Amino acid sequence: MNALVISYSYTGNNEALANGVASLLRADRVRIEDAKRRSGWTVFLDMLMDRTPPTVRPACEAEGRDVVVFIGPVWMGMVASPLRACFERLRPTIGRYAFASVSGGADGPNPGLAAELERRLGKAPVAIADLHIAGLLPPEPRPRRKDTSAYRISGEEAGRLAEAVVAALRDAASRDATARA
Ligand SMILES: Cc1cc2nc3c(=O)[nH]c(=O)nc-3n(C[C@H](O)[C@H](O)[C@H](O)COP(=O)(O)O)c2cc1C
Structure with a gap:
């Protein structure tokens, strides 16, 4: 699979996940x-005002890739704003793409991700892996936002989550192959 992983991380969790996914693929x-x-304040303003913040990014080119895997945190139910400039740039030419995130999950899944990605990129993702820190913590007492937001995933956890992402990508690829047959 000729894959490209494009990632953003504010506090390190999605960096660890992206390292694991890139290494497996x-x-x-x-x-x-x-x-x-x-800061927390600029996160809030970006999401509230739908801003595309300035980013330092190497060339965000995806030509010739079988799949582009975007990885980053979920903020306020949406894909983290620093990925937006790349989405805008790739929108005219993007082929198969997926989105993966290790987010907090204290309030449950993030159901708006698919619709947001389709709106920003002009087509639906082949897979979404909405993975949660809450799922790594003991179920009792029920994890709360303050528990999940302070949590930094270990290398071992990142490896396990990366395997789940790669499994989702392989499922999507075999679904595509079946549909084409
Ligand atoms: C301002 C803010 C809003 C957040 N909103 C959500 C959310 O809506 N859903 C969720 O599951 N996690 C949410 N989170 C938790 C982050 O997605 C989570 O901590 C993630 O692992 C951070 O990734 P990073 O370490 O790669 O930056 C939020 C975190 C912050 C700081």
């Missing part, structure tokens, strides 16, 4: 970074 990496200092 032997994929090239593009890391997006904030061009300006980020």
Whole structure:
């Protein structure tokens, strides 16, 4: 699979996940970074005002790839805003793509991701892996936002979550192959 992993991470969890996915897929990496200092406040304003923040990004080119895997946090139910500039750039030419995230999940899944991705990229993702820190914690007492937001995943957890992402990608590829047959 000639895959490209394009990732953003604010506090490190999705960086660890992206490292695991890229290593399993032997994929090239593009890391997006904030061009300006980020805080909880700028996260809030970006999401509220639907802003595309300035980012430092190497060339966000996906030509010739079998699949592009975007990886980043979910903020306020939406894909983290620093991925937006790349979405805008790739929208005219993007082929098969997927989105994976390790987010908090204290309030359950993030049901708006598929619709948001389709709106921003002009086509539906082949797979979404909405993975949750809450699922890594003991179920009792029920994990709350303050527990999940302080949590930093271990290398071992990142490896397991990366395997789940790759399994979702392989399922999507075999569904495609069946549909084409
Ligand atoms: C302002 C803010 C809003 C968040 N909103 C959500 C959310 O809506 N759903 C969710 O599951 N997690 C949410 N999270 C949790 C992050 O997605 C989670 O901590 C993630 O692992 C951080 O990824 P990173 O370490 O790669 O930056 C939010 C975190 C912050 C800081």
